Amino acid sequence: MSSAARSILAFGAYLVVVGAMLVVAPNVLLSLFGVPSTQEVWIRILGIVVFVFGLYFVQASRERVTAFFRWTVWGRSIVVVAFVAFVALGMAPPVLILFAAIDAGGALWTALTLRGGR
Numbered sequence: 001m002s003s004a005a006r007s008i009l010a011f012g013a014y015l016v017v018v019g020a021m022l023v024v025a026p027n028v029l030l031s032l033f034g035v036p037s038t039q040e041v042w043i044r045i046l047g048i049v050v051f052v053f054g055l056y057f058v059q060a061s062r063e064r065v066t067a068f069f070r071w072t073v074w075g076r077s078i079v080v081v082a083f084v085a086f087v088a089l090g091m092a093p094p095v096l097i098l099f100a101a102i103d104a105g106g107a108l109w110t111a112l113t114l115r116g117g118r
Helices: 003-024 026-032 042-063 066-088 096-116
Strands: none
Touching (some): 026 042, 042 066, 066 096
């Protein structure tokens, strides 16, 4: 498995775990980050979406879908910009920057390994 594929696999595993937590025990995850708990179904719907995206990442890494690897670099970069903007505009708690940092680190890891051809 290439380094780029490993970076996608690792990010996919992260998404699967976060998605599963949002479905099964969303308030546990929210409380860890100081976000108010909720009983709304939307957090679980988001969890399913994140979980399925994670499965896409895992499968793309296993199938070595290099085009997908490249797409995720700009996609995750959009997430970083949006999350930082939400915090800067006071729409979200500062802890969201942690998730932006994980996306940024994953995108950078993938971009560097793609550039290096590894």
